[in-house]
Amino acid sequence: MNSSRHYVIDFDSTFTQVEALDVLGEISLENQPDKDERLQELKSLTDRGMGGELALRESLSLRLDLLKANKNHLAPLIDVLKGKISTSFVRNEAFFEENSDHIYIVSNGFKEFIVPIVKELGIKEENVFANTFVFDDEGKIIGFDKENVLSSNNGKVEQLKALDLKGDVYVIGDGYTDYEIKAAGLANKFYAFTENIERDKVTEKADHITPSLDEFLYVHKMNKAISYPKNRIKVLLLENVHPDALQIMKNEGYNVSLQTGAMDEDELAEQIKDVSVLGIRSKTQLTKKVLDNANRLIAVGAFCIGTNQIDLEECLKKGIAVFNAPYSNTRSVVELAIGEIILLMRNLPDKIAKMHEGNWDKSASHSYEVRGKKLGIVGYGNIGAQLSVMAESIGFDVYYYDLVEKLALGNATKCNSLKELLQTVDIVSLHVDGRKENKNLIGEKQFKEMKDGVIFLNLSRGHVVDIEALKNNINSGKVNGAGIDVFPSEPKTNKENFESSLKGLPNVILTPHIGGSTEEAQENIGNFVPGKIIEYINTGSTTNSVNFPNLQLPILENAHRLIHIHHNKPGIIAHINRVLAANDINIVGQHLKTNETIGYVITDIDKAYNIEVVKELKEIKDTIKFRILY
Missing domain, CATH: 3.40.50.720 (NAD(P)-binding Rossmann-like Domain)
Structure with missing residues (x-):
């Protein structure tokens, strides 16, 4: 704690996530027929006042007139506001405790609801400077104390003059009135707080934009709940x-x-x-x-x-x-595979094209049901296995081949070699991964091993099929139809042209790498992957990482967590522990997981660390990365 520093903090949309009078309006106007219109007008008046477009006293009068509020509405308002304290303020409760003598709430809001809220984080009532309501005999809010300087324009400036704070003064707020304190020369810096709302007229005047209290504490090298502000x-x-x-x-x-x-x-x-x-x-x-x-x-x-x-x-x-998202688009790829197989078995791509050209070709020639046909799945992972179940349910006889031993689902038949599968089935569907060893997995030799008139699908990776060999076998009739969703070379954007020797071939479906491109799949992926990354950043957990040793870790409270990533060499964890012991730091918990390349160590300690400890840990030989979580 630095006793020569003073922290002046706004209340509405800074200490809390909301404007208190807006919330009061939601309560007091609950049963009013024109509630929505009044609330919209209330918000407009708030924004104009905060942006410096409307005289404060006029703004307060107009808003209180709209509210039609009563003293009885204050208790439910306070209950709501207690749950709306800004997230980063709650997270950094220690800052308020350690600096309680030097934190001041200076607000154009009202003490009646501000004091009960800020006391939640230990702020002293005598350090709260705000307006007060005027009530009538029935408890209706009919105005405010107009003698209070905070009810008038430039009121915060006058209040700071009266406080006459000695030392460095830092103002944290979201409104133009907070900037005015700095403009009047009464503060060293004004920090525009944007965690809850961002006003251009305010941020452009700020010395520093602070999207959270973490950022402010980081800049001032103060005790904070997390080691690095998330906005950075x-x-x-x-x-x-x-x-x-x-x-x-x-x-x-x-x-x-x-x-x-x-x-x-x-x-x-x-x-x-x-x-x-x-x-x-x-x-x-x-x-x-x-x-x-x-x-x-x-x-x-x-x-x-x-x-x-x-x-x-x-x-x-x-x-x-x-x-990655190993499961999120599985269903989408499987549905596309089933759909394409049915289309190709009925020779529909050519029939559809002819119809668009005006040609009526009603014929059952080269058109087959899928029931009883033998489907061969190459790669029995998440997609291959789900395709197996779905295909069997609509009448396919399913065969599969995988390099890794996999349990057959349903009545699927395991093949002992790729050759055995190719010689057996009527339809071949590829669902292998993109490892280098799979390049040209299917080439001229493999096409020769397939049945005449085979249906062929590749919805896996472009480089696993020799495209020229596929083209030749389509032209010769060996392959009676093909569905290709992936290509050795693909356009990087939708504006680039697509080029392939497969264009224009008979009974061929070409799709632009959209096997997993459904709204449902992309939504699932869009939720799954960020969750794993956030978990890794917040806790160090590496569950579902495709390259790191997998560790599942809980969120830690009342301790510090250190992450050390190093080359997998012996003795490093012992070195880490020697550094901690030499600095009299007790280990609460420790987790180590390795693979062939790296070691991943999570160490939880029960006391604060200093810069020298961090430096020593970073300098351990074979260290790749060192990270402090909190």
């Missing part, structure tokens, strides 16, 4: 990820920017320099060159199933955790 965590989301992802991360307090398309390697290498979290889909290539520029990157979210577009090993070496 920059998130870059590419490729038009679902709006839910954007909103979830903004609600968490991150500084989020969005771009609809992918970036090429050079552009991303430039843009990623100050990014802490990157969100991508399948088109963005996260290469070593890009990662070499990602000095602040701590996590990557793949808003899709596959991660072959990401250099996972390089991310691991640099201590960057990668998360």
